[in-house]
Amino acid sequence: MPAYLARVDAVLVQAVIAAALSFAHLHDIAVAAGQDGWKAWAYPVSVDLLLMAAWRRLRSGTDKRSGWCWFVIALTASLGANVATAGLLDLHAVPAWLRILVAGWPAVAFLGGSLLAHSAPQQTTPEKAPERKPEELNTSAPVPPPTESATPTSPAPSAPPVPSVPAALVHHARQVAADHHARTGAPIDTTTLRARLGIPAQLAEAIAARL
Template identity: 65%
Template sequence: MARPAFRVDAVLVQAVIAGALSFAHLHDLADAAGQDGWKAWAYPISVDLLLVAAWRRLRSDGPSRLAWCWFLIALFASLGANVATAGFLDLTHPPSWLRFGIAGWPALAFLGGTLLAHSHVSESQEPVLPAPEAEPDIAPEPQPVPAPLLVAEEPPATASAAPAPTGPPVPAALVDHARKLAADHQARTGARIDTDTLRARLGVPPHLADAIAAQLA
């Protein structure tokens, strides 16, 4: 079996070159701001790790304000170092605001990394359909039944008539949504969902929640 030929990925090579240049620029900027020794090398690592963590959060959990915010902060720090080391700043006499920003970056990066690592996306909740306004139940006025002249024998009942459904009308879409919530509740807790929990999840009046629970039973 022939081994596949080694191919150089141009995009990967370009990414390595760009990352190495940005890493070096961040190191030079931190060193010029007074962070010498191993501290100057820790700054580019911190910026790149925050950038990667925010990007992974965007890829895994989808777009979010938290991930986008820290991704742009890390990207701005990386681009700022590239521009600052291109001759736009006098690195032999760095301005005070640059020293201030370099000194405050560790706390900012720690905050961003902690939020990205420990803030989980809440469970996706399906949109709750707005409950229809319950129309008042108006019972029809009883109509007088004329007395029969002759009492006819009633035929034997062959089957008991099914009781008519009581309660306000419930849309089929709302019942389907309630059935999904009940299945999710039973999967998480192992118990059937009660009427109070169903009413709280749906945001419907008590009488409508009772009618929905009766259909789920």
């Protein structure tokens, strides 16, 4: 048998034994207090049902104050019967106050069970935002439309004209570039080409674009 099944079986057996003993003690107290027949057997059922209803209310998380109140009352009735049958009370000469408590228990149990079963749980309702009047909706200041800037924009500078390059100069520049590449292993740059040809920078850039 798996370990968890053994633990569950042990708990169930313990619960059955405890419930049977408590049931018997409550029955004995009811008989000693003058309740005989089916009435004596109904008292343990009433106490256990109230205890279970109070415990359920505590587990639900709503109105725990009421749940704790009736849980303590039912637990006191059950625990009191168990202790009273341990020899502390003469069951053949039950005091009057105990007879009164046993006789009044049905009304107490009925009240507690009704309150636990039918009381509405407390729910928090979200607060509604206050409604605004129509005249309050138009109190905001009008937003002025954006105005165009009066500052005149300066036209973008035009690119300088590309000078015309003679074909012979382009041919010579290619020879210079080939010689540079043969000596250095790298393509010629615009600065070196300008220095080798002795031409302006703008003309050198135009020739380099055609190489």
